[in-house]
Amino acid sequence: MYDRRGELIQVTAISGGGRREFTPISKIPESVQKGFIQQEDKRFYLHHGVDWLSLLRAAAQNKKAGKIVSGGSTITMQLAKLANKNSSPTFSRKLKDIFNAYRIEAKLSKKEILELYLNSIYFGKNSYGITSAARTYFSCELNQLTDKQILPLSKIPRNPNHIVPSEPVYFSYPLTLPHFVNHIISEYKKSHTALPYELHTTVDLEISSLAQNYLREALEQAKASRITNGSLLLLNNEDGSVISWLGNGDFFDNENSGQIDGVLVKNQPGSSMKPFLYALAIEKNILQPSSVLADIPSEFGNQKLYIPENFNNRFNGPVRTRIALASSLNIPAVATLNKAGVPAYLEKLYELGFESLHQNNTGLKADLGLALGAGEVSLYELVPAFSIFVRDGFYLPVKVLSENKHDKKLTNVRQVFSLDTARIITSILSDKGARALGFGYTQTFQTRYPSIFKTGTSNQYQNIIALGATEKYTIGVWMGNFSGNTVIGKTGASLPAWVARKVLDQLEEPDHPFPAPEHYHKERICSLSGLKAGPHCHATVSEYVKDETTLPACNWHQEINGHVQTVYPPEYQKWLRSQSGKAFIEHSASPLTVLTPNDNSLFFYSILNQEKQAIPFELSGGNEQTLQIYYDEKKFATISRPFVFTLPVDYGEHSCRMLCGNEEVTVSFTVR
Numbered sequence: 001m002y003d004r005r006g007e008l009i010q011v012t013a014i015s016g017g018g019r020r021e022f023t024p025i026s027k028i029p030e031s032v033q034k035g036f037i038q039q040e041d042k043r044f045y046l047h048h049g050v051d052w053l054s055l056l057r058a059a060a061q062n063k064k065a066g067k068i069v070s071g072g073s074t075i076t077m078q079l080a081k082l083a084n085k086n087s088s089p090t091f092s093r094k095l096k097d098i099f100n101a102y103r104i105e106a107k108l109s110k111k112e113i114l115e116l117y118l119n120s121i122y123f124g125k126n127s128y129g130i131t132s133a134a135r136t137y138f139s140c141e142l143n144q145l146t147d148k149q150i151l152p153l154s155k156i157p158r159n160p161n162h163i164v165p166s167e168p169v170y171f172s173y174p175l176t177l178p179h180f181v182n183h184i185i186s187e188y189k190k191s192h193t194a195l196p197y198e199l200h201t202t203v204d205l206e207i208s209s210l211a212q213n214y215l216r217e218a219l220e221q222a223k224a225s226r227i228t229n230g231s232l233l234l235l236n237n238e239d240g241s242v243i244s245w246l247g248n249g250d251f252f253d254n255e256n257s258g259q260i261d262g263v264l265v266k267n268q269p270g271s272s273m274k275p276f277l278y279a280l281a282i283e284k285n286i287l288q289p290s291s292v293l294a295d296i297p298s299e300f301g302n303q304k305l306y307i308p309e310n311f312n313n314r315f316n317g318p319v320r321t322r323i324a325l326a327s328s329l330n331i332p333a334v335a336t337l338n339k340a341g342v343p344a345y346l347e348k349l350y351e352l353g354f355e356s357l358h359q360n361n362t363g364l365k366a367d368l369g370l371a372l373g374a375g376e377v378s379l380y381e382l383v384p385a386f387s388i389f390v391r392d393g394f395y396l397p398v399k400v401l402s403e404n405k406h407d408k409k410l411t412n413v414r415q416v417f418s419l420d421t422a423r424i425i426t427s428i429l430s431d432k433g434a435r436a437l438g439f440g441y442t443q444t445f446q447t448r449y450p451s452i453f454k455t456g457t458s459n460q461y462q463n464i465i466a467l468g469a470t471e472k473y474t475i476g477v478w479m480g481n482f483s484g485n486t487v488i489g490k491t492g493a494s495l496p497a498w499v500a501r502k503v504l505d506q507l508e509e510p511d512h513p514f515p516a517p518e519h520y521h522k523e524r525i526c527s528l529s530g531l532k533a534g535p536h537c538h539a540t541v542s543e544y545v546k547d548e549t550t551l552p553a554c555n556w557h558q559e560i561n562g563h564v565q566t567v568y569p570p571e572y573q574k575w576l577r578s579q580s581g582k583a584f585i586e587h588s589a590s591p592l593t594v595l596t597p598n599d600n601s602l603f604f605y606s607i608l609n610q611e612k613q614a615i616p617f618e619l620s621g622g623n624e625q626t627l628q629i630y631y632d633e634k635k636f637a638t639i640s641r642p643f644v645f646t647l648p649v650d651y652g653e654h655s656c657r658m659l660c661g662n663e664e665v666t667v668s669f670t671v672r
């Protein structure tokens with residue numbers, strides 16, 4: 001099996017345990033060809049299959065010795081002998097070899113005969129052919145054999161028990177990506193198809209090796225928490241092909257069942273499934289990114305009571321859909337599933353390739369728990385499903401074999417979500433500001449290229465999953481343990497995301513942003529109500545709004561008796577009372593967040609358009625009404641909401657520090 005660049009991954013054993021690699025004659029070094037001809041058949045290029053002179057001499061030698069000491073067989077006759085099942089050294093068999101040698105010479109050229117011979121002969125130690133022999137005896141590729149090594153090898157075919165002198169004998173077949181190789185073999189077995197002689201797969205050995213290093217490093221760090229296993233699947237978004245498939249950190253870790261393939265093991269996905277649920281709700285027009293969901297203690301359903309706790313263990317009151325998804329809030333997710341309907345969601349999950357969730361397979365209880373990642377799925381299902389967001393809604397099955405160049409057609413492609421739904425989810429999952437409520441400003445997600453991330457944990461951190469995608473690649477990393485032991489503490493919760501990020505950093509990524517949805521436009525909305533921003537709104541944000549909808553003006557912020565007040569809808573009253581002292585300070589629900597520009601941005605100053613250029617800033621959240629701005633540590637301005645301003649352009653490196661009450665953010669940028 002080879003990787004996408006033609007690097008050898010593994011030589012799997014043929015039936016009986018032997019190894020046989022084929023090398024065309026054009027790739028067999030001249031020195032090897034000459035060495036074997038010299039040893040076996042000096043007049044190979046002169047005879048027509050049989051060397052009578054050599055046969056007569058052998059007969060004379062054998063008569064003198066009283067037993068067979070020499071065969072006198074040519075290379076062609078030895079090839080004929082290999083094809084002859086009867087191997088007893090009788091005179092009639094020898095005659096048959098002679099007859100067949102003439103037939104072979106009549107059909108094949110000398111080079112073709114030599115090629116078949118060198119690739120067929122048995123070298124002992126379960127090795128067939130010169131390429132496998134080189135690997136077995138000298139741990140090297142065929143073209144690395146020295147003359148000193150060729151000589152003892154050329155003596156073996158006559159006597160397979162011949163001992164190769166002076167050089168150490170050891171076995172050196174590569175055994176990289178064993179889980180991946182085993183998966184391919186088992187797929188062939190399942191379909192009752194014989195494994196072909198040569199398989200060209202889609203994996204990249206170089207990237208896989210890097211990925212394995214990161215995975216092992218993360219597992220090392222998580223050891224103390226009883227996390228012993230981890231797996232990783234990296235796909236190319238263009239055709240769904242596997243770039244890296246790591247079933248576990250270490251295949252040979254017997255103590256922790258290293259041979260189990262973690263890519264195929266089913267685990268609870270936790271919150272990593274939430275994007276599919278919100279995509280369904282957006283697709284069904286139940287939600288828009290601006291729609292407000294209630295993150296307050298709630299009851300759902302007729303009989304069952306759900307009070308799922310949030311990741312950050314607090315209730316946030318009204319939250320826009322964008323923030324609810326990006327910050328992975330639980331109650332809004334359950335509410336969304338309640339509206340979209342469990343059967344519709346399950347149907348969508350099947351469409352997304354989650355075969356594991358088929359009820360008749362698992363006896364899965366299909367209820368609102370699905371919103372929080374109940375049910376068990378594998379990375380093998382999660383990663384291709386997650387990739388549909390950066391693929392404009394198209395699902396592609398996982399592909400492991402590279403097809404030949406003429407067969408570029410993608411099969412089994414299906415559109416599961418509309419282009420716009422996919423792009424809205426991409427916009428949300430790449431929004432680092434929206435993520436802050438649930439996760440703070442994790443450096444892990446701050447990539448220099450556009451990226452989306454989603455994480456999930458379940459069973460008290462037993463299963464930790466991170467999914468990441470860029471325009472070109474999608475990655476999934478799982479960490480936990482196969483033994484079912486309880487994981488200690490929260491240590492390592494962010495490690496899979498760290499691995500995913502590190503691997504994506506190694507890949508070539510475009511620097512243009514993700515494409516915008518087509519039938520949405522940007523509108524300034526109230527960050528609390530999600531409605532069209534009015535004159536009294538404390539904080540506003542720019543958000544995608546569906547073209548056909550007309551957002552009503554915000555009526556949560558009203559001027560009453562000369563004072564601007566926040567009037568919450570009735571459903572929030574109970575929650576408000578529980579927010580001791582926090583009532584009516586709505587923007588505390590959202591930390592001070594720089595929406596533009598990204599930290600460490602690079603701007604290019606154009607001399608053609610001088611007076612129109614400025615560095616645009618936009619912030620949201622914060623718990624005060626004014627923002628103090630320090631440009632390169634010098635006081636620049638104090639502004640009130642909305643927090644939108646520009647800085648003059650000046651070459652070089654700069655920093656901008658912004659203060660809002662007790663919150664402070666700094667952005668660095670460079671102008672060239």
Ligand SMILES: [Zn+2]
Binds near residue numbers: 529533537
């Ligand atoms: Zn408002």
